[in-house]
Amino acid sequence: MSGNWQPFERSWHDTEVVNCDVCGRLIPTRAWVFDGGEGQLRACSPECEELYFSYVVPRHGETPGGRR
Amino acid sequence: MSERLELDTVGLHVLHNALANIAAEMALVMMKTSYSTIFNEGLDFSTVLLDARGNLIAEKNFTPSMMGAIPNTVAWTLEEFGEEFFGPGDVVVHNDPYRGQCHLPEHMMMKPIFRDGELIAFSGAIGHVAEVGGKAPGSFAADATDVYQEGLRLPPVKLLEGGEHVEQVWRIVLANHRTPTNTWGDFHAMIGALNVGERRLLELVGRYGTATVTEGASRLIDYSEKRLRAEIADLPDGAYAAEMSVEDDGVSAAPFTVRAEVVVRGDEVIADFTGSSPQVRGPMNCTFVVALSAIYNAVFCVTDPDALIPRNSGCYRPVRIIAPAGSVVNVVHPGPSVGGNTDLQPKLIDLLLAALSQAVPERVAASSGGSSSNLLFGGTHPETGRYYSNYHFDGMGAGGTALKDGNDAEVTRHSNCRNTPVEVFEHRYPLLTLDYGMVTDSGGAGRHRGGLATTRTLRVLAPEITFSALFDRSRIAPTGLFDGLPGKGSELLVRRAGEAEFKTFQEAFGVASPTKFTNVVLHRGDEVRYRTPGGGGFGDPRERDPEALRADLEDAYISAAAAEHDYRGVDPEAGTR
Ligand SMILES: [Zn+2]
Numbered sequence: 001m002s003g004n005w006q007p008f009e010r011s012w013h014d015t016e017v018v019n020c021d022v023c024g025r026l027i028p029t030r031a032w033v034f035d036g037g038e039g040q041l042r043a044c045s046p047e048c049e050e051l052y053f054s055y056v057v058p059r060h061g062e063t064p065g066g067r068r
Numbered sequence: 069m070s071e072r073l074e075l076d077t078v079g080l081h082v083l084h085n086a087l088a089n090i091a092a093e094m095a096l097v098m099m100k101t102s103y104s105t106i107f108n109e110g111l112d113f114s115t116v117l118l119d120a121r122g123n124l125i126a127e128k129n130f131t132p133s134m135m136g137a138i139p140n141t142v143a144w145t146l147e148e149f150g151e152e153f154f155g156p157g158d159v160v161v162h163n164d165p166y167r168g169q170c171h172l173p174e175h176m177m178m179k180p181i182f183r184d185g186e187l188i189a190f191s192g193a194i195g196h197v198a199e200v201g202g203k204a205p206g207s208f209a210a211d212a213t214d215v216y217q218e219g220l221r222l223p224p225v226k227l228l229e230g231g232e233h234v235e236q237v238w239r240i241v242l243a244n245h246r247t248p249t250n251t252w253g254d255f256h257a258m259i260g261a262l263n264v265g266e267r268r269l270l271e272l273v274g275r276y277g278t279a280t281v282t283e284g285a286s287r288l289i290d291y292s293e294k295r296l297r298a299e300i301a302d303l304p305d306g307a308y309a310a311e312m313s314v315e316d317d318g319v320s321a322a323p324f325t326v327r328a329e330v331v332v333r334g335d336e337v338i339a340d341f342t343g344s345s346p347q348v349r350g351p352m353n354c355t356f357v358v359a360l361s362a363i364y365n366a367v368f369c370v371t372d373p374d375a376l377i378p379r380n381s382g383c384y385r386p387v388r389i390i391a392p393a394g395s396v397v398n399v400v401h402p403g404p405s406v407g408g409n410t411d412l413q414p415k416l417i418d419l420l421l422a423a424l425s426q427a428v429p430e431r432v433a434a435s436s437g438g439s440s441s442n443l444l445f446g447g448t449h450p451e452t453g454r455y456y457s458n459y460h461f462d463g464m465g466a467g468g469t470a471l472k473d474g475n476d477a478e479v480t481r482h483s484n485c486r487n488t489p490v491e492v493f494e495h496r497y498p499l500l501t502l503d504y505g506m507v508t509d510s511g512g513a514g515r516h517r518g519g520l521a522t523t524r525t526l527r528v529l530a531p532e533i534t535f536s537a538l539f540d541r542s543r544i545a546p547t548g549l550f551d552g553l554p555g556k557g558s559e560l561l562v563r564r565a566g567e568a569e570f571k572t573f574q575e576a577f578g579v580a581s582p583t584k585f586t587n588v589v590l591h592r593g594d595e596v597r598y599r600t601p602g603g604g605g606f607g608d609p610r611e612r613d614p615e616a617l618r619a620d621l622e623d624a625y626i627s628a629a630a631a632e633h634d635y636r637g638v639d640p641e642a643g644t645r
Pocket of ligand 1: 043
């Protein structure tokens with residue numbers, strides 16, 4: 001796995017919700033951030049990095065990510 | 069001094085039954101003490117036990133649509149707030165669709181269970197609360213364009229702290245629900261269930277010891293995972309795709325698309341919804357956990373239909389999902405989602421089963437009616453002078469399978485709910501049921517035909533009632549499978565007092581969708597007549613057993629004309645002459 005955990009810096013009154021770039025799941029407090037080939041992706045877990053490289057890329061190609 | 073329980077096969081079986089019985093007793097508490105018919109008659113709730121990390125360890129799962137939400141709401145609340153958020157005697161409520169809930173009416177309540185100061189488990193109750201505010205009585209606004217029109221949204225907040233009511237939170241909730249007395253009663257039924265779950269679990273750990281029970285629960289989860297992985301490994305590897313159109317979202321008349329690819333990869337399944345429509349403006353969007361429940365449901369149908377594997381978080385581990393955020397299968401703020409749970413989810417299950425029919429044709433069903441056929445109404449009761457509101461659903465036809473005809477008049481398989489008896493309905497609400505029955509020719513023809521739809525006619529007995537509805541599959545009929553024919557679509561009609569003919573709600577009130585509308589005001593003597601969708605047929609109708617056809621004709625399940633037209637070549641008298 002190439003990624004690492006990155007916590008969000010958010011206050012309790014920030015109501016934004018972040019979703020996993022791979023599976024769509026809610027990410028409550030910290031993201032597994034990895035390089036998806038076309039930018040950084042925020043995932044919910046290392047398992048989603050594995051899913052990305054083993055299934056998503058061969059099936060759909062690389063997901064454009066943000067430079068976070 | 070606790071009793072010794074060996075965690076061998078027999079001991080684990082004993083423990084599983086003990087935990088499952090606790091969840092079942094919790095469910096009885098809700099049935100016996102709740103105020104609303106949706107709980108005590110409809111059984112639109114589930115009761116569960118979870119471990120200290122939010123993994124499901126036992127359930128009384130009346131409602132499979134809640135499978136995705138139950139472990140996720142607790143685990144996400146734990147991650148967001150931390151274990152220190154929970155103290156003895158606390159009860160946390162959560163209905164936020166963007167944080168793991170099915171839709172706004174679904175409320176998950178969780179109670180941490182402590183022993184000797186250590187958090188050892190949670191008891192949980194999740195249920196569809198009948199009235200949670202928003203623009204329409206019954207909180208089912210079929211034309212809502214954002215979550216704020218759907219009702220009061222509660223991120224995880226405490227209803228009880230240290231066993232005491234958190235009065236400020238209750239005041240907000242009760243001021244925003246139209247029928248606060250019902251909310252008070254139903255919330256306390258849920259809290260009562262949590263208390264019973266806590267008490268019984270503490271008795272169990274008192275008997276066998278905390279370490280034995282928690283270690284045993286963890287082994288049961290591993291056991292279920294292993295068993296389900298073995299079942300999945302028996303499915304042929306491959307990628308199985310299917311696509312469907314859904315007729316409208318309640319706001320625009322345009323159809324939208326859901327695309328699913330079910331990938332069987334060794335001992336795991338991936339449900340990939342990439343390519344589905346972006347989230348729609350109306351409330352037909354699913355939340356993430358609803359899409360998750362749909363794939364769990366489809367996988368359990370084809371791998372373990374008799375539920376022989378203990379249902380716990382282990383069953384969820386081999387199933388993965390790709391539900392792009394902002395699509396119709398994973399709504400993001402502020403998109404509405406009330407109908408995604410009730411009326412997109414059953415069709416998602418049908419879609420996933422249609423995909424899996426390419427792998428295991430003998431284990432799937434044709435499309436069900438695919439609509440919960442939601443009817444909502446409220447107003448001031450003329451006899452009591454009190455405000456009432458109700459959420460009602462009716463049975464539809466299930467799809468035919470390789471083994472048998474689809475069930476008739478069955479509430480959707482994702483909800484598994486019961487209908488409300490006419491007597492209870494009429495006792496509580498100012499509506500007279502003029503007729504209620506199954507619809508001839510509504511099940512799609514097939515070697516095994518689709519189940520029959522239901523119809524009901526209601527007459528308004530009050531000076532005024534506000535009606536809303538969210539039905540589906542009126543224009544895109546439930547599909548058959550392997551040359552089975554489609555089931556009959558749904559229909560909603562109204563006849564104003566003094567008028568001769570029934571009309572559609574579009575004709576009578578100019579609403580955007582014939583099956584999805586909000587806040588239509590009806591008056592004394594007006595009548596509503598509706599038909600739910602029938603199930604799709606399975607297999608070529610010409611292969612139908614003549615005896616089954618004869619029985620259908622005798623029971624008026626099908627007409628002579630339909631027998632002649634749809635079952636050409638099958639002689640219902642064969643073998644009787
Ligand atoms: Zn993910």
